[in-house]
Structure formats: C-alpha cells, structure tokens
Amino acid sequence: MSETGDPSDTLQDFTPEPAEARRVVVLISGNGSNLQALIDEQHHDRLGGEIVAVISNQPDAHGLKRARDAGIDAVALPHREYDSREAYDGALIKVIERHEPDLVVLAGFMRILTPRFVQRFLGRLINIHPSLLPAYQGLNTHARALADGVAEHGCSVHFVTEELDGGPVLLQAVVEVAEGETEESLKEKVHAREHLIYPIAVKWCLEGRLQFADDGARFDGTPLPAQGLRMSHADAAEELDEDQEL
Ligand SMILES: Nc1nc2c(c(=O)[nH]1)N[C@@H](CN(C=O)c1ccc(C(=O)N[C@@H](CCC(=O)O)C(=O)O)cc1)CN2
Ligand SMILES: NCC(=O)N[C@@H]1O[C@H](COP(=O)([O-])[O-])[C@@H](O)[C@H]1O
Numbered sequence: 001m002s003e004t005g006d007p008s009d010t011l012q013d014f015t016p017e018p019a020e021a022r023r024v025v026v027l028i029s030g031n032g033s034n035l036q037a038l039i040d041e042q043h044h045d046r047l048g049g050e051i052v053a054v055i056s057n058q059p060d061a062h063g064l065k066r067a068r069d070a071g072i073d074a075v076a077l078p079h080r081e082y083d084s085r086e087a088y089d090g091a092l093i094k095v096i097e098r099h100e101p102d103l104v105v106l107a108g109f110m111r112i113l114t115p116r117f118v119q120r121f122l123g124r125l126i127n128i129h130p131s132l133l134p135a136y137q138g139l140n141t142h143a144r145a146l147a148d149g150v151a152e153h154g155c156s157v158h159f160v161t162e163e164l165d166g167g168p169v170l171l172q173a174v175v176e177v178a179e180g181e182t183e184e185s186l187k188e189k190v191h192a193r194e195h196l197i198y199p200i201a202v203k204w205c206l207e208g209r210l211q212f213a214d215d216g217a218r219f220d221g222t223p224l225p226a227q228g229l230r231m232s233h234a235d236a237a238e239e240l241d242e243d244q245e246l
Contacts, residue, residue, distance in 0.1 A: 022103070024047070026038065026106075030062065034194055039072070041240070051070075052099045053096075089116060104125045119162075123159065126159055128156070133227070146182075152175070153174075155190050168212065172231070173232075
C-alpha cells in the first residue's frame with residue numbers, strides 16, 4: 001500500500017503478494033449474497049486473497065451473520081450514530097485501516113462515499129452495480145430498465161471514484177430482458193451473474209491484472225474499453241472452473 005495515496009504509485013508498486021497474504025475488507029448494507037459468493041470462492045481458494053473483515057452501516061444486515069458464520073470479523077458501524085457523512089466516513093476509514101486491506105470491496109453498500117474516503121482508497125476500491133453502466137447510475141436500476149423497455153440489462157464492476165457509479169468499468173455481464181419480466185425476476189437474473197463476475201474481478205484486482213490508472217482501467221496492462229470486459233456466463237464459469245482444476 002503506497003504511503004503517497006497516489007493511485008498510480010499504489011498500483012505501479014503493486015507487486016502481487018502470495019494469495020494468502022492479500023487482504024480484503026468488504027462493505028455491506030444488507031443480505032450479503034455477493035459477500036457470500038466471495039466467501040465461497042475464498043473457501044475454494046479461488047479468490048486470490050482473504051476476507052479479513054466485513055463492515056456494515058446497517059447493524060441488522062444479514063451479511064454480518066454470513067461473515068460470522070464464516071469466521072470472519074463482522075463489524076456493525078451504524079451511520080445513524082454519526083452527525084454527518086464526513087464523520088461517519090472518518091470512523092469507517094479508521095476501522096478499515098485497522099485491517100490493512102489490499103482491496104476494499106463494496107457489496108451492496110448503500111452509502112454515497114465522501115471524496116475524503118474515495119481518495120484514501122482510490123485504485124483499490126471497487127463496487128458492483130446492478131446495471132450496464134453508464135446506464136442507470138444510482139438506485140432502483142431494475143425498475144428503471146423495465147420502465148424503459150430495454151432488451152438488455154445486467155451488472156457492472158467498477159473502480160469507485162468521487163462520481164457516483166462513474167468510475168472506470170472493469171467487468172460487465174449482460175442478461176436478456178424477457179417478455180413479462182418482472183422487477184423480481186430481473187433482479188434474480190442479475191444477481192446470479194453478479195455472483196459469477198464479482199469474485200473474478202476481486203481475484204484479478206488482487207493479482208494486479210486489473211489496475212486503476214488516471215485515464216481509466218487496465219487489464220494485463222492494456223486499457224479497457226469504456227464498458228470494461230464483457231463476460232458471458234460461459235466465460236465466467238470457465239474462469240472459475242479453470243481455477244477449480246488447478
Ligand atoms: N462516491 C461514491 N460512493 C459510492 C459509489 C461511487 O461510485 N462513488 N458507489 C455506490 C454504490 N451505489 C450503487 O452502486 C449506490 C449506493 C447508495 C446510493 C444512495 O443514494 N445512498 C443514499 C442512501 C440510500 C439508502 O440508504 O437506501 C445515501 O448515501 O444518502 C446510491 C448509489 C456506493 N457509494
Ligand atoms: N447501488 C448499489 C446497489 O444497488 N448494489 C446492489 O445491491 C445488491 C446487494 O445484494 P447483496 O446484499 O445480496 O449482495 C446487489 O444487486 C448490488 O448490485
């Protein structure tokens with residue numbers, strides 16, 4: 001972890017440590033199904049690192065139970081106990097830094113982060129968003145996509161920047177919107193693909209294959225297109241299965 005805080009320093013100095021030494025902190029607010037997908041990959045030694053803490057702004061988040069059941073440090077840090085977003089983010093930074101993460105992963109973390117927080121972890125802070133960014137930034141993405149009658153929807157993994165859901169996209173997965181699709185059925189389709197691509201994105205970030213740069217993101221040193229790498233269901237399953245064969 002670079003002391004300058006400059007992401008290019010952080011990433012250029014990023015020499016992949018052995019997998020067991022790479023440390024991940026996950027931030028959640030709710031159910032934690034994406035967290036569970038990461039935990040499951042870790043248990044199969046396919047995550048490329050270890051989840052050392054799970055932190056939730058919602059003390060009753062089911063994801064905290066998932067963390068405890070997996071023997072992972074589960075921390076409730078209620079945002080309602082702080083007078084301002086800045087005060088909360090300051091406390092959140094301290095809790096995270098105690099765990100010395102190589103990567104901070106937002107997995108259904110429903111708080112807009114302050115510039116101070118983003119700059120502290122820029123380049124090693126990622127999020128999964130339930131749309132094909134740059135479409136449908138923000139909340140209620142499935143309902144908005146259905147209301148617009150789009151034929152395709154999906155999910156995106158991106159580096160987190162100060163611009164809400166505007167950071168460089170790393171991976172995307174596309175789902176077809178069927179006739180008669182409901183918000184719930186579409187959410188389930190997208191969730192299933194999130195659970196495939198997020199562990200892959202985390203692994204590739206920890207390995208230094210996905211890297212943040214001032215002009216976007218890179219995969220194995222090559223600049224990524226604006227919508228990142230599109231991963232089909234088969235691509236993602238193969239990537240995970242390949243590791244399974246190792
Ligand atoms: N500075 C950034 N912060 C966050 C980003 C980001 O890219 N830049 N990604 C989001 C994740 N996110 C969508 O993927 C998201 C989360 C929360 C909200 C939001 O409006 N939150 C409200 C509270 C909503 C609630 O409690 O239900 C708020 O913070 O006031 C929008 C988008 C994570 N943060
Ligand atoms: N804007 C952020 C956002 O909407 N994130 C979305 O919250 C869900 C969390 O589910 P989970 O708690 O079961 O992982 C996921 O679908 C994720 O894409």
